[in-house]
Amino acid sequence: MAEFxxxxxxxxxxxxxxxxxxxxxxxxxxxxxxxxxxxxxNAGEIIAVDTSGSMGLANMEAAKQAAMIAxxxxxDGTYFAVVAGxxxxxxxxxxxxxxxxxxxxxxxxxxxAKRAISFFRAEGGTAMGTWLNLCKxxxxxxxxxxxxxxxxxxxxxxxxxxxEQLDQALANCAGHFQVDARGVGVDWKVAEIRKIAQTMLGTxxxxxxxxxLGAVFAELMRNSMARGVANAELRVWIPQGAxxxxxxxxxxxxxxxxxxxxxxxxxxxSYPTGSWADEERDYHVSIRLPAxxxxxxxxxxxxxxxxxxxxxxxxxxxxxWSADTNLTAQINPEVAHYxxxxxxxxxxxEGLAAKEAGDLDxxxxxxxxxxxxxxxxxxxxxxxxxxxxxxxxxxxTGTVRLRQAVxxxxxxALDTASTKTTRIRG
Amino acid sequence: MTxxxxxxxxxxxxxxxxxxxxxxxxxxxxPLVPTVPPPTAEPSxxxxxxxRLGVRNSQLATCPSCGGTIDADxxxxxxxxxxxxxxxxxAESPSAWVGGVCDRGxxxxxxxxxxxxxxxxxxxxxxxxxxxxxxxxxxxxxxVAATTAREVLVAxxxxxxxxxxxxxxxxxAANAQVVATTAPDSTNAASATLAAAVxxxxxxxxxxxxxxxxxxxxxxAGQLLSxxxxxxxxxxxxxxxxxxxxxxxxxxxxxxxxxxxxTEIVPRVGEQDFTGPGWVVVCSDGLWNYASSPEELAAQLRxxxxxxxxxxxxxxxxxxxxxxxxxxxxxxALARVGTTxxxxxxxxxxxxxxxxxxxxxG
Numbered sequence: 001m002a003e004f005x006x007x008x009x010x011x012x013x014x015x016x017x018x019x020x021x022x023x024x025x026x027x028x029x030x031x032x033x034x035x036x037x038x039x040x041x042n043a044g045e046i047i048a049v050d051t052s053g054s055m056g057l058a059n060m061e062a063a064k065q066a067a068m069i070a071x072x073x074x075x076d077g078t079y080f081a082v083v084a085g086x087x088x089x090x091x092x093x094x095x096x097x098x099x100x101x102x103x104x105x106x107x108x109x110x111x112x113a114k115r116a117i118s119f120f121r122a123e124g125g126t127a128m129g130t131w132l133n134l135c136k137x138x139x140x141x142x143x144x145x146x147x148x149x150x151x152x153x154x155x156x157x158x159x160x161x162x163x164e165q166l167d168q169a170l171a172n173c174a175g176h177f178q179v180d181a182r183g184v185g186v187d188w189k190v191a192e193i194r195k196i197a198q199t200m201l202g203t204x205x206x207x208x209x210x211x212x213l214g215a216v217f218a219e220l221m222r223n224s225m226a227r228g229v230a231n232a233e234l235r236v237w238i239p240q241g242a243x244x245x246x247x248x249x250x251x252x253x254x255x256x257x258x259x260x261x262x263x264x265x266x267x268x269x270s271y272p273t274g275s276w277a278d279e280e281r282d283y284h285v286s287i288r289l290p291a292x293x294x295x296x297x298x299x300x301x302x303x304x305x306x307x308x309x310x311x312x313x314x315x316x317x318x319x320x321w322s323a324d325t326n327l328t329a330q331i332n333p334e335v336a337h338y339x340x341x342x343x344x345x346x347x348x349x350e351g352l353a354a355k356e357a358g359d360l361d362x363x364x365x366x367x368x369x370x371x372x373x374x375x376x377x378x379x380x381x382x383x384x385x386x387x388x389x390x391x392x393x394x395x396x397t398g399t400v401r402l403r404q405a406v407x408x409x410x411x412x413a414l415d416t417a418s419t420k421t422t423r424i425r426g
Numbered sequence: 427m428t429x430x431x432x433x434x435x436x437x438x439x440x441x442x443x444x445x446x447x448x449x450x451x452x453x454x455x456x457p458l459v460p461t462v463p464p465p466t467a468e469p470s471x472x473x474x475x476x477x478r479l480g481v482r483n484s485q486l487a488t489c490p491s492c493g494g495t496i497d498a499d500x501x502x503x504x505x506x507x508x509x510x511x512x513x514x515x516x517a518e519s520p521s522a523w524v525g526g527v528c529d530r531g532x533x534x535x536x537x538x539x540x541x542x543x544x545x546x547x548x549x550x551x552x553x554x555x556x557x558x559x560x561x562x563x564x565x566x567x568x569x570v571a572a573t574t575a576r577e578v579l580v581a582x583x584x585x586x587x588x589x590x591x592x593x594x595x596x597x598x599a600a601n602a603q604v605v606a607t608t609a610p611d612s613t614n615a616a617s618a619t620l621a622a623a624v625x626x627x628x629x630x631x632x633x634x635x636x637x638x639x640x641x642x643x644x645x646x647a648g649q650l651l652s653x654x655x656x657x658x659x660x661x662x663x664x665x666x667x668x669x670x671x672x673x674x675x676x677x678x679x680x681x682x683x684x685x686x687x688x689t690e691i692v693p694r695v696g697e698q699d700f701t702g703p704g705w706v707v708v709c710s711d712g713l714w715n716y717a718s719s720p721e722e723l724a725a726q727l728r729x730x731x732x733x734x735x736x737x738x739x740x741x742x743x744x745x746x747x748x749x750x751x752x753x754x755x756x757x758x759a760l761a762r763v764g765t766t767x768x769x770x771x772x773x774x775x776x777x778x779x780x781x782x783x784x785x786x787x788g
Contacts, residue, residue: 238506239502239504239505239506239507240492240504240505240506241505242506266435267503267504289506293532294532294533295530295531295532295533295534295535295752296507296508297508297535298501298502298505298506298507298508299499299501299502299506299507299508300506302497302499302501314499316499316501320535322533322535323533
């Protein structure tokens with residue numbers, strides 16, 4: 001059985017009249033086991049590959065190879081299916097019209113699926129909402145799956161659907177399975193694919209060179225197979241009369257969870273976290289309380305990890321009012337670090353959006369601030385990626401100039417990586 | 427019981443009206459957090475007394491702030507208030523003439539004072555330690571220091587060992603226990619003061635390290651027996667008045683203490699005849715902050731000594747210090763000597779009024 005341990009990093013001391021409590025809660029999972037092997041239910045994997053006309057011969061061949069490599073990394077016994085997507089969604093494997101739309105992996109089904117993939121041809125448009133809806137129908141056809149995961153590959157914009165249609169599909173699918181989304185080439189929209197990945201509790205990235213596709217798919221599938229804990233929830237209890245300012249995952253990536261909660265009872269909200277491997281995730285919890293008198297202590301939040309009805313760990317976020325300014329003036333280093341990292345993600349995304357909209361002043365100032373934050377918080381990956389988009393005159397003051405000739409793939413790589421954070425321990 | 431029913435809460439899952447004390451929604455079965463304590467099973471007689479007992483008998487730890495249930499993690503499940511800890515306020519009453527109270531005060535988050543008392547019919551040991559709040563684990567340090575010092579002193583007073591030496595031994599033993607509470611590599615070693623009095627055979631034997639104090643308070647006058655190891659005391663010795671010195675910003679900085687980083691753990695000891703009627707007072711600065719001079723303390727004791735029960739008197743002094751702000755942890759240990767009521771007007775046995783008389787050195 002997997003073990004979870006919560007640790008809380010905060011300055012619990014509030015000055016007289018202080019109301020806002022900030023804490024970083026780290027949750028570490030160990031002994032997660034393999035997906036589908038922990039007795040909590042079978043795992044299900046779907047590989048959804050873009051087969052629109054824009055894929056062309058080279059990308060289509062690379063995608064076929066990658067999909068086959070992904071099949072090789074699915075553990076035997078795992079339910080799986082392969083979806084080919086263009087302006088419609090097709091169940092490429094198993095080849096059934098009704099009944100169960102997924103089959104357990106074994107040597108025979110793996111070989112049959114590879115053969116089905118080999119027939120993929122690039123033609124037609126792109127409607128990712130239909131792909132997602134088909135994935136949900138396939139998972140539903142099996143019924144009792146615990147881990148449900150999709151690798152989605154695309155190369156272009158969602159031309160054959162309205163924004164509303166995609167949003168509707170996301171609303172239909174959210175909470176039912178996870179999606180790791182990857183874009184190949186530079187003709188897809190980062191914001192569009194990021195929305196899919198964030199809603200579906202997965203990751204987003206660019207694959208600049210189609211030759212890397214196989215390695216990326218293999219890694220995604222291995223990571224998914226290592227997530228032995230399915231459907232874990234972050235539960236946050238706050239006292240009566242208190243208010244959640246925000247709940248944010250801050251590591252390994254920044255994800256705002258504030259409005260993704262559903263009530264467990266009057267005082268407790270539950271936020272989906274998907275499945276877990278042996279890993280650590282950090283959450284920034286910000287709570288507003290009615291001020292109490294100096295010397296009083298109270299709980300500001302109970303932050304719990306739950307699977308089903310089992311509470312597996314709990315971290316206590318506290319508030320102690322004190323007249324000692326030496327205590328109350330300190331800012332916890334973890335809170336400061338992740339506050340900076342969250343602003344970094346926002347500055348990169350807003351700066352790139354301003355650049356695309358032609359507002360070069362705003363782009364320069366926001367990307368300059370991003371450079372400053374990346375430097376301050378030691379995020380060397382972000383600094384390296386920013387360097388390909390701006391010339392840095394002075395990193396510490398955030399003085400930058402937009403570069404004239406910029407590779408579009410570098411801009412997209414900066415955008416997709418904007419939410420990745422570095423960790424510290426004070 | 428009548429149900430107010432004015433604003434019935436609703437289930438967050440299905441929206442059905444639910445009782446405020448319900449743990450589960452009757453409509454959909456989803457768990458709820460009760461916002462009021464459950465009614466007692468005492469419908470016929472709704473008097474305060476039976477209701478209060480009913481809650482207590484149900485063995486639920488009830489939050490004193492909102493009436494919710496205290497969770498196993500020590501905080502209320504409804505309002506988050508911290509459940510009062512046993513260490514926040516406790517009293518000891520080893521004998522009808524000896525008692526004391528140790529209290530968190532109003533402004534500190536935990537009680538880092540400690541008290542350990544012992545008494546038989548004619549002899550008493552009073553020990554007060556004040557954990558230094560800037561150091562880690564000082565609450566634990568104060569607790570072990572007080573109990574260790576008491577053990578040594580009780581052994582001495584019952585075994586007939588000379589007390590001046592016993593105080594030195596008690597301080598050394600207490601120090602060893604304090605040191606044991608701190609990791610050797612700690613940069614912020616646990617530390618505590620020590621003040622102790624042994625009352626026996628018409629005499630008060632006393633010792634201190636740091637700024638916890640020993641007073642004797644007679645009918646109309648009192649005397650501060652201990653001498654603080656503090657910056658304020660150093661200024662007093664240079665000629666500053668007590669009131670002026672004790673109002674300096676660093677007045678409370680102590681110059682001697684128990685702990686791993688202490689260089690001097692031999693207490694200042696002394697003894698004095700005292701047959702009363704009156705009180706031996708051992709206290710932490712949480713009390714004397716509000717009544718430092720023996721005259722002020724004597725005045726407060728007169729107000730508080732409505733009866734002869736030393737623990738009740740200590741409770742009143744603690745309540746008074748809390749009413750004055752309770753800026754620090756408050757400990758008051760009392761031994762009633764002689765008879766205090768009815769008050770005789772003979773002053774033959776009262777102690778000198780001067781607080782500055784140098785104590786005897788042992």
